[in-house]
Amino acid sequence: MDDVVSRASALRVSAQEAASCERCALAEGRTQVVFGSGDPDADLFLVGEAPGFHEDRSGAPLVGQAGELLDRLLASIGLARADVYLANVLKCRPLRSRDPLPQEIASCAPHLLRQIELVRPRVVASLGNVATKLLSGRELGITRVHGRARELVCGGERLVLYPLYHPAAALYTPAMLRELEQDFARIPTLLGAEAPDAAAAPPRAPAAAEPVEAELVQLGLF
Template sequence: MTLAELNASVRDCQQCRLASKRTQVVVGAGNPAATIMFIGEAPGFHEDKQGEPFVGAAGKLLTELLDSAGLSRNDVYIANVIKCRPPDNRNPLPDEIETCKPFLMQQIQLINPKVICTLGNFAIRTMLGKQVSITKIRGEHFEVQGFDVFPMLHPAAALHQGNFRVLLQEDFRKLKKYLDNTHLMQPKTAEQMGLFG
């Protein structure tokens, strides 16, 4: 299956109760060959209307943070744990996460990034399969199933709490340092792009 085929198959999904209230499914956006993938929580009001992840105020902050790390939205792929907006932006429920999780896992498999940055509690809990607290493990960097995972605070939380914004900026500085040291964001060669051989 390709990413485009996966996107098409998710767009009409009716597998959980969130299908009845959404305007549209928000599958993901960005570079399908990205080295870095960001995973947020769920679409909000603006995302539900526009069909793209992180397009509201939190999205603007994410774009600024990416810029601070020398990245653009075209360099990365952005998705959420949950693909449809929970009513009134409530937290996703455990059964909704379980039902939607296979789509995220397929996205990760197809994009096959080197680095996964999780944003907020739900994304890192989904990646680890356990109830961790983002405020306790943010700033760390560890390997999960072969991916380098950077758990970060969610930009929406940073909009409301000034100290979270400082911590999130710190996390992106760490990410930049890691990318600079590992040269992960250097342009791919023609061979790596599959243009030869």
Template sequence: MSEPADRVAALEAYHREEVAGCIRCALSRTRTQVVVGSGRLDADVMFVGEAPGYHEDVQGMPFVGQSGKLLTRLIEGIGLRREDVFIANVLKCRPPGNRDPQPAEISACEPHLFRQVALVRPRVVCTLGNFATKLLSGRPDGISRVHGHELPIEIGGQPVLLYPLFHPAAALYTRAMLTTLEADFARIPELVARAAPSSAPAPPAPPPAVPAREPDPAAQPVHAGAGVPASASAEQLGLF
């Protein structure tokens, strides 16, 4: 698949054919519409939240409520625009009453997210809150412990730098939390630059291998187990 037009076309087709009408879990019966994601389809930075809320379910766009307004402000604070990044959620449909995602819902929806990462190929994936962080890191550590600490991982066969952040909702009414979130966001440009493909020249080709020496015709073959004491260790036999 060529870069990047074919990936963009493939992601658009996947969204249209596999995600927009998804019925993999019971949320398909209570949602207003699927909230697939938005933004640049070949972005260097991808944000992953928990699930759509009321406003997202109505408008079909992720992060359009108060949390979304703060997220936009934080993105602009590091010299980017919403259009420059890709924004998605672990779940593509709103849980009733904005309750927490259930394990069966996460399991049903995670292939959509992994496919999005594989096709967008972001350099940095910023997880917003506990659910996204635990799912994509594969670790049980909570966001209070791991926020602001990057982790090189692989998602959907794609190497990325995972960067856990507090969910913007946590900072809406707490100044101290907002200060922490702003400080963590400030590192994103540095992480993107660090995760960029290296422009260094390729290392020189290794020297040609030395041809194996012709075997001595007079040498007698040694068969496994022949003439070896039963007490000989693996180390003595040269196995490692």
């Protein structure tokens, strides 16, 4: 318990440091820093791309329509927002919600890696291309790697990296949504828990051409 309290305290300090961050030009146009929210001792850590309009205004990550879909996906595996930790790669909203620039990702990555180090989740679910490429250290797109778990090390801890489609991308694409739902249904297995309806969520077989599950990714603070 003391360790949990200590890590939660360190996470608050990290949030205070991020609130005054000016490592890139995004600091000039933000309403506020969107650091992260949820259980500081969560087993599941979900990483999105960057704050959008609603996140910038509310200060909370992954809200709006995409957030509502995420809430439904979490409920389907017996979880709620209070049970997980949510954050984005970028802590400030890019103007007009454009794609993050490489320099912005590099500037903000230490904040995210520190969050993962302090929360110590069992599974880090990277939502979409930006989070997946950063945390995997590879340029493979999410279409190719979604639903395929691999091992990574962050802050000396061995974790599972689990790439998923971003809920925002699946909102208006039924086929992508079905795949996201199927991939999400595997999360309880990765967490070591029993799925609410195991019969409805058969394990996803890895593609023989690319056995990424055996690959170890080493992450460190920049």
